[in-house]
Amino acid sequence: MNLDLDTLATHSQNPVQQKALDGLRKQCTLSNAKGRDTLLALTASFYVHDQREALHLLLPALAAQRFAGNFDVWHPVETLLGILLALPDLSADERAALLAAVDSVRSYPKPRFAGMYDAYNDNILALTRLQNAEEDLAENIREDGSKDEYHGRVRLLAEAALAQALSQDRDAALARQMAELIAQQTAELRAPRLGIFATDPKARNIQTPAQKAANPVARIPKKLVAVFDILRSGQIEEGLAQLAQIDGFAPQKAAAQAEVAYFQSDFARAMTLDESWWPQSKQWYAINPLAEHLLAYAWAAKANGQVAHAQKQLRAAFPASLKIAQNALAALTAPDPAPAAERQSGRSMDDLLAQLKQYKPKYRPDSADGVRYLLHFVLIEASTRDALTYYEAHCALVDSFDHHMNAARLYHAVGDTAAAQAAICRAAPHFAPVEHTQVAPMRLWEYRSLTPLYTPDLLQTLLRMDKNQAA
Numbered sequence: 001m002n003l004d005l006d007t008l009a010t011h012s013q014n015p016v017q018q019k020a021l022d023g024l025r026k027q028c029t030l031s032n033a034k035g036r037d038t039l040l041a042l043t044a045s046f047y048v049h050d051q052r053e054a055l056h057l058l059l060p061a062l063a064a065q066r067f068a069g070n071f072d073v074w075h076p077v078e079t080l081l082g083i084l085l086a087l088p089d090l091s092a093d094e095r096a097a098l099l100a101a102v103d104s105v106r107s108y109p110k111p112r113f114a115g116m117y118d119a120y121n122d123n124i125l126a127l128t129r130l131q132n133a134e135e136d137l138a139e140n141i142r143e144d145g146s147k148d149e150y151h152g153r154v155r156l157l158a159e160a161a162l163a164q165a166l167s168q169d170r171d172a173a174l175a176r177q178m179a180e181l182i183a184q185q186t187a188e189l190r191a192p193r194l195g196i197f198a199t200d201p202k203a204r205n206i207q208t209p210a211q212k213a214a215n216p217v218a219r220i221p222k223k224l225v226a227v228f229d230i231l232r233s234g235q236i237e238e239g240l241a242q243l244a245q246i247d248g249f250a251p252q253k254a255a256a257q258a259e260v261a262y263f264q265s266d267f268a269r270a271m272t273l274d275e276s277w278w279p280q281s282k283q284w285y286a287i288n289p290l291a292e293h294l295l296a297y298a299w300a301a302k303a304n305g306q307v308a309h310a311q312k313q314l315r316a317a318f319p320a321s322l323k324i325a326q327n328a329l330a331a332l333t334a335p336d337p338a339p340a341a342e343r344q345s346g347r348s349m350d351d352l353l354a355q356l357k358q359y360k361p362k363y364r365p366d367s368a369d370g371v372r373y374l375l376h377f378v379l380i381e382a383s384t385r386d387a388l389t390y391y392e393a394h395c396a397l398v399d400s401f402d403h404h405m406n407a408a409r410l411y412h413a414v415g416d417t418a419a420a421q422a423a424i425c426r427a428a429p430h431f432a433p434v435e436h437t438q439v440a441p442m443r444l445w446e447y448r449s450l451t452p453l454y455t456p457d458l459l460q461t462l463l464r465m466d467k468n469q470a471a
Contacts, residue, residue: 001028001029001030001035001039001061002061002064003024003028003058003061004057005021005024005025005028007057008021008042008054008057008058009021011046011051011053011054011057013049013051014045014049014198014199014200015199015200015201015202016041016042016045016197016198016199016200016201017042017045017046019041019201020038020039020041020042020045021042023038024038024039024042030065030073030076030077031073033076036073036076036077037076039080040076040079040080040154042058043055043058043080043083043084044083044154044189044198045198045199046058047083047086047087047157047186047189047198048189048190048195048198049190049195049198049199050190052087052089055083055084055087056087056094058080058084059084059094059097059098060097062077062080062081062084062098062101063081063084063094063097063098063100063101064101065077065081065101065104066101066104066359067104067105067108068108068359068360069108069359069373069376069377070373070376074105077101078102078158078162079154079155079158080158081098081101081102081158081162082157082158082159082160082161082162083154083157083158083161084098085098085099085158085161085162085164085165086157086158086160086161086182086186095165098165099165099166102121102162102165102166103121105117105120105121106118106120106121109355121166124159124162124163124166125163125166125167125170125171125174127163129159130156130159130160130163133152133155133156133159134156136152136155137149137152137153137155137156140152142210142211143211144205144207144211145205145206145207145208145211146193146194146197146205146206146207147197147203147204147205147206148205149194150189150194150197150198151197153185153188153189153194154185154189156181156185157181157182157185157186157189160178160181160182160185161178161182163178164178164179164182216282216283217282217283217284217285218249218251218252218283218284220249220252220436220437223246224246224249224252224436225436227239227242227243227246228256228436228437228439229468230242231243231256231260231439231440232433232438232439232440232466232467232468233466233467233468234463234464234465234466234467236260236463236464239439240257240260243256243257250276250277251276251277251280251281251283252277252283252436252437254273254274254276254277255273255274255277255289255293255437256437256439257273258270258273258274258277258293259293259437259438259439259440259442260439260440260463261273262296262300262440262442262459263440263459263460263462263463264456264459264460264463265456265459265460267300267301267303267304267306268304268306270296270297270300271297271300271301271304271306271310274293274296274297275313275317278290278317278318279317284435284437285435286434286435287324288434288435288438289434289435289437289438289442290324291324291327292438292442292443292445292446293442294314294324294325294327294328295327295328295331295442295445295446295448296442296444296445297310297314297328298310298328298329298331298332298445299331299445299448299451301332302332307332307333310328310332311329311332314328314329315329331448336448336449336451336452337448337449338449339409339412339413339449340409340410340412340413340449341413342384342410342413342414343382343383343384343387344383344384345383346381346382346383346384346386346387347377347381347382348382348386349378349382349386349390352374352377352378352381352382353365353374355377356370356373356374360373366394366397367397368397368399371394371397371398372397372398372399372400372403374390375390375391375394375398375400375403376403378390378391379391379403379406379407379410380406384410384413384414385414387407387410388407388410388411388414391403391407391410391423395407395423395426398426399430400430401427401428401430401431401432401441401443402427404423404424404426404427404430405423405424405427405443405444405447405450407423408420408421408423408424408427408447408450408453409447409449409450411423412449412450412453417453420450420453421453421458424444424450424453424458424462425458425461425462425465427441428441428462428465428467429465429466429467431443431467439467440462440463440467441462441467444462
């Protein structure tokens, strides 16, 4: 990214801005999460302190950004663009430049998902994303404390600004509504209670007693973390023995034991263990473990002839509004998807390599970064045979759980069970746990069309692999 950090430094007014600028001097890029978070901290601080000249200095570099196929990278960039679009003194040319960046999603090469990309701006205008931001902010206010509220309001401000900018020439009433929402979030962010997070990087997250009661996330002691690491390394008997010696933390221990039971094909025990910790699921910061367990629970119930029991337990344990519980209920009665059909034709490798050269000119097609980028498109757009040929040549460089699992889907499509299971084994060390209790790749059950391949032998092999490189 081409930023004039020396000029920006002349606008630095507080420790948050200075820390961000120091970080950008070391790594000024949007290609990784740390660089994006650092630039967001700087941009938000400039906005909260109404430093418009500094924000206008950031504008050309951010307006030059273009969508390159990765929404994990692009959504944070859109937040940055949204903050700039909230500026009240943008010129017509500046606004047009920012909107051109936003519109780059629709101009991206998209032979397979044309409808989704073409409707991208309409989806922003439908306010679905904004409503999600409002719901997340409400949870921040209810449960999380002032620091999370600050970040939630920055996100909501950006979403409102994106919707306002896209609606100005199409829906005047919506544009006015978004302008009011921008003004509200700006006022809240600039109040001292939240503005401190744009000033002091050491500002403490303040929680009210009600927030603390609503968010009882458990603090896992080091000795228990060490046991979970042992289990994740595949030393199951040793890990379970040590787990039994630790007092307390019954929900966390049950969750880990359930994962072991699923991979030992002990379905009745796995289901019982899962049911025991559901009432304490608020003790986990992330919802991922619960979502993964519920899909595995549904699969185990079907395999064990316990569908009626599972329906009763899920409906009693979770509100009807909880989407992950509804997904599990649906999985109980839905047939497992058939294997994907083999694609006889698709985008040529020459076309995909040209795309890499255009959008990621620094990446070589045989480098880890190049393979990571290309496989995202190769596995879903190239012919099945071309995709598998490319994957087989470069699978040793692949560090993405999903890339390996999508390759397994293609092997399953052509009837090569052994190769599909080998790809699943390659995926396992990269399942990327977000909580200490995640000791096995429970994400397997997100790939329902592959469940016929999850034999007891395969599950046992995966359980006993060393998967700590994923932690």
